[in-house]
Amino acid sequence: xxxxxxxxxxxxxxxxxxxxxxxxxxxxxxxxxxxxxxxxxxxxxxxxxxxxxxxxxxxxxxxxxxxxxxxxxxxxxxxxxxxxxxxxxxxxxxxxxxxxxxxxxxxxxxxxxxxxxxxxxxxxxxxxxxxxxxxxxxxxxxxxxxxxxxxxxxxxxxxxxxxxxxxxxxxxxxxxxxxxxxxxxxxxxxxxxxxxxxxxxxxxxxxxxxxxxxxxxxxxxxxxxxxxxxxxxxxxxxxxxxxxx
Amino acid sequence: xxxxxxxxxxxxxxxxxxxxxxxxxxxxxxxxxxxxxxxxxxxxxxxxxxxxxxxxxxxxxxxxxxxxxxxxxxxxxxxxxxxxxxxxxxxxxxxxxxxxxxxxxxxxxxxxxxxxxxxxxxxxxxxxxxxxxxxxxxxxxxxxxxxxxxxxxxxxxxxxxxxxxxxxxxxxxxxxxxxxxxxxxxxxxxxxxxxxxxxxxxxxxxxxxxxxxxxxxxxxxxxxxxxxxxxxxxxxxxxxxxxxxxxxxxxxxxxxxxxxxxxxxxxxxxxxxxxxxxxxxxxxxxxxxxxxxxxxxxxxxxxxxxxxxxxxxxxxxxxxxxxxxxxxxxxxxxxxxxxxxxxxxxxxxxxxxxxxxxxxx
Numbered sequence: 259x260x261x262x263x264x265x266x267x268x269x270x271x272x273x274x275x276x277x278x279x280x281x282x283x284x285x286x287x288x289x290x291x292x293x294x295x296x297x298x299x300x301x302x303x304x305x306x307x308x309x310x311x312x313x314x315x316x317x318x319x320x321x322x323x324x325x326x327x328x329x330x331x332x333x334x335x336x337x338x339x340x341x342x343x344x345x346x347x348x349x350x351x352x353x354x355x356x357x358x359x360x361x362x363x364x365x366x367x368x369x370x371x372x373x374x375x376x377x378x379x380x381x382x383x384x385x386x387x388x389x390x391x392x393x394x395x396x397x398x399x400x401x402x403x404x405x406x407x408x409x410x411x412x413x414x415x416x417x418x419x420x421x422x423x424x425x426x427x428x429x430x431x432x433x434x435x436x437x438x439x440x441x442x443x444x445x446x447x448x449x450x451x452x453x454x455x456x457x458x459x460x461x462x463x464x465x466x467x468x469x470x471x472x473x474x475x476x477x478x479x480x481x482x483x484x485x486x487x488x489x490x491x492x493x494x495x496x497x498x499x500x501x502x503x
Numbered sequence: 504x505x506x507x508x509x510x511x512x513x514x515x516x517x518x519x520x521x522x523x524x525x526x527x528x529x530x531x532x533x534x535x536x537x538x539x540x541x542x543x544x545x546x547x548x549x550x551x552x553x554x555x556x557x558x559x560x561x562x563x564x565x566x567x568x569x570x571x572x573x574x575x576x577x578x579x580x581x582x583x584x585x586x587x588x589x590x591x592x593x594x595x596x597x598x599x600x601x602x603x604x605x606x607x608x609x610x611x612x613x614x615x616x617x618x619x620x621x622x623x624x625x626x627x628x629x630x631x632x633x634x635x636x637x638x639x640x641x642x643x644x645x646x647x648x649x650x651x652x653x654x655x656x657x658x659x660x661x662x663x664x665x666x667x668x669x670x671x672x673x674x675x676x677x678x679x680x681x682x683x684x685x686x687x688x689x690x691x692x693x694x695x696x697x698x699x700x701x702x703x704x705x706x707x708x709x710x711x712x713x714x715x716x717x718x719x720x721x722x723x724x725x726x727x728x729x730x731x732x733x734x735x736x737x738x739x740x741x742x743x744x745x746x747x748x749x750x751x752x753x754x755x756x757x758x759x760x761x762x763x764x765x766x767x768x769x770x771x772x773x774x775x776x777x778x779x780x781x782x783x784x785x786x787x788x789x790x791x792x793x794x795x796x797x798x799x800x801x802x803x804x805x806x807x808x809x810x811x812x813x814x815x816x817x818x819x820x821x822x823x824x825x826x827x828x829x830x831x832x833x834x835x836x837x838x839x840x841x842x843x844x845x846x847x848x849x850x851x852x853x854x855x856x857x858x859x860x861x862x863x864x
Contacts, residue, residue, distance in 0.1 A: 391557050392593040392650075396606040397583040397657065406605070410596060 266471025273472055283447035285476060288454045291359055292427040293484075295366035299374050300419050302367075307378030308404045322379060328372035336368045337435030344436065357438040357451055365432035370422040377418030381411040416492045420485055427481055430455035454480070506569075508533040508661055508693045509554060514563035516549055523549045526563070527719045529712055531661075536687050536694040538708030540701055540728075542740060546717040547697040548590070551663045554695065555587045568660070583610065586659035590666040592646035599625070599641065599649055600634035606657040624652040628682060644675025651679060655686060662686065664696040668703065680707060701741055705729065713737050731859050735781055738859075744786040744820065744830035748863065751778045758855065764827050769802040770858035779863040788857035789831035791821055792850050793841060801852035805829065809847045812838070819843075823851050 273281045310321065342348050344356045344364075355361035385407055393403045408415065433439075434456050442450025452460075454477040461470035509531040516524040523546050531537045541547050552558040553565070556578045565572045567581050586606070595602050600621050607617045625631050628648040633641070641649060647667065654662060664683065668676035684707065686692045698704050704711050705725045712722040713732075721733045732738040738746055749763035751774050761768045761782055774780060790801065807825030814820075819838045821831045829851050833843070843849070 386593070388589050388591055389593050389595070391552060391587070392589060393605075394557050395555055395582065395585070395587040396609055396653065398609045399579070402609050406595070412596075 262467040263471055265468035266475065269468045270472035270475040274476065279444060280442075281473070281476065283442050283444075283450070284452050284454055284457050284473070285480060287359065287442070287447045287450065287452070288427065288477070289480060289484075290448075291362050291433075291453060292366060292423060295363045295426050296370055296374075296419060296423040298363070299367045299370040299422055303371050303374035303418075304378050304408060304415060307375050308382060308408055310375075311379050311382040311407075312400070312404060322376070325372045325376040325379070329376060331369060331372065332431065333369055333429040334431030334435065337365055337432030340365050340368060340432065341435050356436065357440060359437070359448060359451060361436040362433050362451060362453070365436040366426040366429065369429060369432060370426050373425060374415075374418045374422045377421065378411075378415050381414030381418065382407055384414065385410055413492055416488060420488045420492075423484060423488070424481065427477070427484075428455065430459055434459065506533045507531060507566075508568060509695075510564075510566040511554075512564040512566075514550075514553060514560050514565055516546075516553055516558065517561040523717050524553065524560070525717045527714075527717075528563075529719055529722050531693060531695060532710075533693055534687075534691050535709045536683075536696065536707050538704035538711040538725075539695065539697045539714055540699065540704045540711055540740075541697075541714035543699055545714045547699075547714055548665050550714065551587060551665050551695065551697055555585055555663050556582045557587070583657070584659060585661040585663065586654035586657060587663040588647075588651055588654045588665065588667050590669055592643070592650040594638045594641070594646055594650070596639060597637075598634065599630065599636050599638050602638045602649055603653045603656050605653060610657065620656050624656045628652045629678060644671050644678070647671060647675065647679060648682075651682060655692075658690075659692065661693045661695065664694065666697055666699065669698075669700070683707065701729075713740065715740070730785065730857075732783070733861070735783070735861065738783050738861075742785070743783045744832075745789070746781060746783040747827055748779070748781055751776050751780060759860070761858075761860070766805065766826055768858065769855040770860050771856050772860035774860060774862060781861045781863055783859050783861070784853055784857045786820060786830040786832040789829060789851050789853045791823070791831040791833055791841075791843075792852070793848075795850055799852045800854070802855045803858070804850060804852040806848070806850055809843060809845055809849060812843065812845065823849060825851060 310318065341356070343350045344353065344361055345351055355364060389410065393406050398406060433453055437451030437453065437456060439456040439460055440451045442452060454473050458470045458473045458477070461473065507530040512528050513526045514524060514528070515522065515526055527550065539547055539550065549558070553560050556572055560573070568584070570577050570581060572578065572581050595605065603621045603624055604617045607620060621634065625634055628651055630645060630648055630652065633645070638646070638649060651667070668679050671679065683694060683696070687694050696707060708725060710723065711725055711728045712719050713728060715736055721728060721737055729741050732741055732743065735746060747763045749761040749768065751759050752762050752767070753760045753776055754774065757771055757773055759770050759772050759774065761770055761780060763782065768782060770782060790799065795804070805825035807823040807829065809821060810824040810828065811822040812819050814835070817835055819833050819835055821833050821838070821843060823829050823831060831851055
């Protein structure tokens with residue numbers, strides 16, 4: 259077993275150094291799918307979270323409870339339900355998303371959106387009441403107030419996005435069911451649906467443990483790089499307010 | 504000075520069945536500094552938020568600049584003519600300049616306008632050169648001055664201050680007070696300041712409203728509030744040390760004698776004989792001397808023994824047992840000059856006009 263882990267390391271380095279086209283393709287597709295799903299989820303969740311936070315409506319508590327429950331939505335269950343919706347007889351069959359990267363993005367969005375949405379609401383709720391009053395007192399419109407609140411909660415919200423990306427890039431169940439782990443044509447990585455997690459799963463089942471470990475290490479490496487990047491954004495420079503710089 | 508900036512009529516606020524503000528009716532004149540004093544938890548902050556239109560009252564009427572301020576459409580434009588400074592400085596995670604610019608950005612001012620106003624205001628609050636610093640690195644006093652700059656840079660016509668100096672050191676507090684007075688004198692801004700510090704209220708405000716348990720039982724000049732409080736609760740809050748229950752025994756054209764535990768005390772009051780009253784007078788209106796022969800125009804002169812001496816800043820509260828305990832305020836200097844000590848015999852005197860008489864409810 260130890261040998262396979264060591265072999266995996268060596269093979270990972272070889273695959274990376276030699277820029278193995280198939281591995282590069284899988285990695286790029288993984289990044290495209292996970293980053294797109296996280297980005298689109300954030301685009302929906304942050305304004306929606308702000309909306310839910312700012313409005314009092316009947317059943318608000320229940321809505322938040324449901325969102326928080328969905329943090330733990332099993333990825334295979336999400337995959338299965340979406341599979342039924344996207345299948346040719348299903349209500350979303352017309353989209354032709356089954357076994358496509360688009361379908362996988364949709365699947366990951368279902369997993370990631372509750373996380374970013376719920377944590378955005380939590381982040382905004384953490385803002386001091388005095389600050390909310392100050393924003394209103396300074397003459398903000400409702401929209402301006404929300405923008406300022408999101409800016410103030412930016413660190414916590416970005417942490418939610420990072421967590422969401424982590425869930426997207428690491429899940430295998432939905433990617434497998436919706437994507438189907440289809441090998442891409444050489445040179446056209448968008449033609450397949452094989453991502454790092456589904457590839458690891460396949461290699462493991464085929465007994466090629468060192469390749470599976472090599473792909474696992476690449477997956478971890480990609481996650482590290484993306485998180486470091488997002489953390490750099492979080493630590494400040496890109497979010498600075500504009501006018502006096 | 505005559506037009507009113509704010510008028511309230513039976514204004515009320517209720518949180519979950521608890522009355523936080525009850526039937527408050529008063530008016531604030533344009534251009535004055537109006538103090539709201541009251542103990543902690545009496546509803547001062549809530550009242551300010553109601554007046555600043557941040558919270559919705561549950562009852563009553565509120566008129567600001569002659570406009571009904573509770574009409575939904577009226578609120579936003581009125582809010583933009585006012586500003587509120589809270590007790591704990593609110594600091595946004597951005598630079599000092601960006602903090603101050605916030606209100607102007609909301610008003611869609613141009614960048615040069617904002618830049619000019621921010622620089623001027625930074626200077627006015629003594630934070631010139633701090634603009635690029637992260638606001639989170641400011642000290643408490645600097646943070647509060649920045650928050651004040653942020654509130655006034657939009658040139659509000661009414662400025663609400665909620666205990667603006669409570670958490671500050673004396674030097675920072677003094678600077679804030681100076682700025683407030685300057686804004687009021689030079690720009691004619693109407694200032695409404697909440698404080699539990701009566702001395703600050705007395706120092707800054709033209710008129711004072713006393714808030715107790717959500718109600719506003721008295722509004723008046725500082726002299727009226729401090730010397731003629733309308734209830735014993737207010738009297739206690741504004742630091743009246745001498746307060747006694749008594750009965751009026753005679754009254755000749757307003758010059759009355761009141762029996763307090765067997766002592767006849769002369770006072771000026773319209774109440775008729777046999778009225779049960781509470782009399783009160785301030786410790787600073789009581790003179791203490793060692794001999795009876797000291798010439799005094801005061802009609803109330805009593806002999807007693809010093810029971811207790813309580814230092815308070817540059818003064819000493821000397822409590823003299825004259826049958827009733829009477830507190831006299833003496834400077835530390837004169838206390839030393841007279842050689843006052845516990846158990847010493849002395850005389851206290853106070854004028855009939857210094858005695859304020861309340862009918863017992």
